[in-house]
Amino acid sequence: MLSDWYLWIKAFHIMAVIAWMAGLFYLPRLFVYHVERSGSDEPVATLKIMETKLLRVIMNPAMIASWVLGLLLVSVPGAVDFSALWVWLKLVGILSMTGFHMWLARERRLLAEGGHAVSGRQYRMMNEVPTLLMVLIVLSVVVKF
Template identity: 70%
Template sequence: MLSDLYLWIKALHIMAVIAWMAGLFYLPRLFVYHVERSASAEMGAVFQTMEEKLLRVIMNPAMIVAWLTGLTMVSIPGLIDWSLIWPWSKFIGLIGMTWFHMWCARRRRIFAEGGNALSGRNYRMMNEVPTVLMVVIVLSVIVKF
């Protein structure tokens, strides 16, 4: 039955990944602006609301759907040749992406508690992490080395 639904599952997976990646690219950028442009408590509150909604309403559900649909596709017999490198490199990239998501969630909580100690430069550098992981994941899946 899963084989019959494969294309639907794959489409949902791709949509969830796109939404998740958009959030992973945008949240650290919000952190940069939060650090550099929120001189007033009012602006800080605006950034906190934006960060919290992005994480809770878009990123968390998208990550969960991406994981569930990905695991569903992996469970389809014959779809993946586990003797190749690509499924393992994709999995490592996915673990890295999930770690980055959790890092962002932790940073958001630290902002909410008023304890941020990182600079805009730190967040700019961390903003490159999902790009590197995306390259690893996409090359793994498309090139299948």
């Protein structure tokens, strides 16, 4: 029965979310370094490799695991009251975080192709997005407003 595994699923869900968040925090910072070195004598090849591996080896699997494990948690009978506001706030935060992840993936591809439309300063500002989303999600789950 799924409810017998609830705490294990929850533990692995938390680990996956931590790994995903680490990538969401770090990838925009790599983009800052990448953009600020573009056009200079400093090579950006290493940054391109780091960006690609971070996204494909850590962030994508962690996001998928977070979603799968989160959906398993929600499917446990009685685990979530869908009439509560916090559930919907958390869902908005998760969907926004997933959208941000997809935006980062697109930006990585653009940077790898040699183009970008965002400045280092803008990437620095975008680096705050996952923090704001994390605050919304954690407060929603813990305070349950």
